[in-house]
Amino acid sequence: MDNFFIQLIEILTISSYVLLIVGPLLICVAFLTYLERKVIAAVQYRKGPNVVGMFGLLQPFADGVKLFSKETIIPASANKVIFILAPMVSFALSLVAWSVIPISENLVLADINVGILYIFAISSLSIYGVIMAGWASNSKYAFLGALRSTAQMVSYEVSIGFVIVCVLLCVGSLNLTDIVMAQKSCWFFIPLFPMFIVFIISALAETNRAPFDLPEDESALVAGYFTEYSSMLFAMFFLGEYSAMILMSSLGTILFLGGWLPPLDYYIFKIVPGFLWFFIKVGLLLFVFLWVRATLPRFRYDQLMRLGWKIFLPLSLFWVFVTASVLVFFDLLPNPYG
């Protein structure tokens, strides 16, 4: 019986940690939508939201209240259980991956040995939210959107996988904290610059963002896989998508931009706490996401597939070969027995 209570207390403490991560994350998501509208407005010489609150800062909360108070409509021909389950799956999966992200040294919920594989597994699971939504809606637009999205995510996962292999070859560990610590002398985006670019573009495709937002292609598919969704169910997809964007940016920060490490090993840079460096870098990558959306026109579907399979796959495979050869030739391979 004692054992049971110890387990119960453990579960409760972990739940409180989880709330500490999820709460700020959702606020970040809310302000990311605000930031997106402001950045795109600035690119297009507009003002963006500026009515609700100071500089329109309360706009995301107004949007949230609006979505909350709307009616949830479930189509008559939809498969109800899966229809409701799909946004929950996609929202939950976008939060679950945050358990292994190290925000600063020792500031991580679960410092597991296979952290990077865990994130990769979760991101490949998030396809199911989309495909379940598309199938359960029983609508041709939603189904086409889901099929496109699935094919796109599966294709770009391959190149992301090879990019991760490149980084892992240099680190010799699957632990995210080890990956950051290995970048103490040199952030990986310098030696692996082509892979950094491939990673950012694949991350755009993996999160279904412009210019690869074909799953929700307004001009052809109404809204893609969430055409039939309204109210909170729609909001869950929305939150999931933005949280996946922040996750991909954090992953890029950890793999290539040295996580919480300051840019140079001087005292002045070390005054700034590690998590602040982490947030600055994640913010930079998020800005790239928004900047790209405001700048580039949408890809055609065959162009998207060509880029993924015929350009990124051979390029990243070649780069894995080059990285491994260089590491072996100069005897730089990390030693697991170390």
Next chain:
Amino acid sequence: MNLFFFLFASITVLSAIAVISSRNPVHSVLFLILAFVNSAGLFVLAGAEFLAMILLIVYVGAVAVLFLFVVMMLNISLEEIKNQVKKYFYSGLFVGLVLMVELFFSFSNLDLIRNKNIEVINNKNLTNTHLIGSVMYTEYFFVFQLSGCILLVAMIGAIVLTLRRREGVLRQDISKQVSRKKKDSIELINVKNDNAN
């Protein structure tokens, strides 16, 4: 540990039953995915975190997605499945029996399965991933390569089966588009004006 073991194990068994008993084939595949995810949880509890993640990435992330695709596209009716159950009942039973006997043999000879070599390597306090890598790429190198070759052959076979050249399909050749010059595409011709007067 115990709590989670019973949670994962019971969900795995229940969803495995639901796979074969649910009426909608898409539901069956979704239950199969649930069973995979929960057995990955069991792997984690057994201390095999690398295998758990590989199970998720390979089976759930790739194989089951394609499976779901096929099931959704085929749109199988319930009657067809019922007929096929009768047709394949005995062969299914046979395969199930063979698997069961094999499982029985391997559980009754656990000492034979446990390879002593692996225990020798494990005295350096390495992680699971390093251990699997070092065993697979040193002791079982040729078997590993062979299985890779088998997969490659299957992949090439699938491509050959689906590759078709059709006439009249417009394809985009980006290098051709970029290397196009003004003199390749525009030609100035002096036309004699016959109707001048």
